[in-house]
Amino acid sequence: MRKIITFLAILTLYVSCKDEVVKKPERLIDKEVMIDVMYDLAVLEAIKYQNPASLDTFKINSRDYIYKKYKIDSLQFAKSNVYYASDYEDYKLMFEQITKRLDANKKSADSLVNLEKKKKKPLLKNNKKPAPAIGDTTKLK
Incomplete structure (x- = not known):
C-alpha cells in the first residue's frame, strides 16, 4: 500500500x-x-540601422508592415x-533557424557584391587613365 501511495504522489508531482x-x-x-x-x-531592423533613410523615404514602419503582411496584430x-519564449x-531552435537564413542570405548578397566588383575591374585593368571629361582643363599626360 505504501508503494502505491508513493507512486501516486510522485506521479501527481510529475504531472x-x-x-x-x-x-x-x-x-x-x-x-x-x-x-x-x-x-x-x-x-527590416538591420536595414533601419544600416540605412535609415531607405525606410523613411518610403515611409515604412517595419512593425506595421509585418502586421499587414502576415495579417496579424500586435x-x-x-x-x-x-508563448514560444516560455519554452527556452x-x-x-527558432532563433538558430533564423540565424541560418540570415547567414545564407548574407552569403548570397556578398557573392552578388563580389560579382559586381569583378564586372567593374576589367575597365580598370587596362592601366589607362580614363579620358578627360568634356570641358576638363587639366593637362593630358
Whole structure:
C-alpha cells in the first residue's frame, strides 16, 4: 500500500510540474509563420540601422508592415512571442533557424557584391587613365 501511495504522489508531482508556464493563446501564430515574422523583423531592423533613410523615404514602419503582411496584430504577435519564449529550448531552435537564413542570405548578397566588383575591374585593368571629361582643363599626360 505504501508503494502505491508513493507512486501516486510522485506521479501527481510529475504531472503537476508538467503544466505550461504560459497558457497557449487563442490565436497562436503558427511556429513556421512566427519564424518568418521574426526573420522579416530582423531584416527590416538591420536595414533601419544600416540605412535609415531607405525606410523613411518610403515611409515604412517595419512593425506595421509585418502586421499587414502576415495579417496579424500586435497583441497576437506579443502573446505568441511570449508563448514560444516560455519554452527556452524550442525558442533557441527558432532563433538558430533564423540565424541560418540570415547567414545564407548574407552569403548570397556578398557573392552578388563580389560579382559586381569583378564586372567593374576589367575597365580598370587596362592601366589607362580614363579620358578627360568634356570641358576638363587639366593637362593630358
